[in-house]
Amino acid sequence: SQKIEQNSEALNIQEGKTATLTCNYTNYSPAYLQWYRQDPGRGPVFLLLIRENEKEKRKERLKVTFDTTLKQSLFHITASQPADSATYLCALLNNNAGNMLTFGGGTRLMVKP
Amino acid sequence: DAGITQSPRYKITETGRQVTLMCHQTWSHSYMFWYRQDLGHGLRLIYYSAAADITDKGEVPDGYVVSRSKTENFPLTLESATRSQTSVYFCASRGTGGQTEAFFGQGTRLTVV
Structure with a gap:
């Protein structure tokens, strides 16, 4: 069956550090992969899109990689x-x-000052 | 106002009643979607529409009905509400071709008692 898996446990990091979130999928042949941000009580907001023939995409402090082999x-x-x-x-x-x-189910990120 | 709007924001209804959630977008996007979001399940697709008068089932369509007589509107009806349909419902839209990112409404929190 098709699955999109993200770490359901919250990720806690210190301000200034790099946060890395993972998205794994099975039984898909996606043309695009997208990342969204969701704040409590709000709808998701689009951040970045990466195509299947792209390995990396950057936007300001954000970077997305896409490995279709893995x-x-x-x-x-x-x-x-x-x-x-x-x-x-x-x-x-x-x-x-x-x-x-x-x-995917989403990963909650907490950045502590 | 431009954008995608859902109404109502909050709704409490009784088991067995019919309830309709409204979604309106001003971009003339071809695609529209209804998701429900529950703890532990993330966003699950209920129904989607590729254009006016074209709708198709998503992952969890049972107990829901949709229509799309106009491009800008995509109402979701719960024909006979059940407690298991208590959830937060999000409507989304997106364009075609290179415009693949989805734009979400602010959500409707539905409680079935």
């Missing part, structure tokens, strides 16, 4: 700040499945 994406936040505390969701767009966007 079926894994890593999401990095460098120089983390308390304001980065949120839940981060990965999502796959599968062109072979009606263009559905399917989400």
Whole structure:
């Protein structure tokens, strides 16, 4: 069966450090992988998209890698700040499945000052 | 106002009643989605629509009905609400082609008593 797995345990890090979140998937052939941020009581907000033929994408302090052989994406936040505390969701767009966007369970990040 | 809006924000209903959650977007996006979010399950796709008058089931469609007579509206109806449908519901939309990121509404918290 198809699965998108993110670490369900919260990630606690110190301000200034790099946070690394993992997204693993099975039985998908995604054309795109996306990362979203969700704050409590709010809807997810799009952060970054990476295509299957891209290995890395950067946006300001954010970096995403995509390894289609390992079926894994890593999401990095460098120089983390308390304001980065949120839940981060990965999502796959599968062109072979009606263009559905399917989400992982999310990982909660807590950045301590 | 431009964007995607859901109504109501909060709803309490009784078991067995019919309830409709509304979703409206102003971008003329082709795709619209309904997700439910529960602790331990992340975001699960209920139904999606690729265009007006075209809808399809997602991962957890049982007990829900959707319609899309106009591009901008995508209401979700619970025909006979059950306690297991207590959840936070998110509507999302996205464009076609390179516009693959999804834009989410603020969510509807539904409680079935």
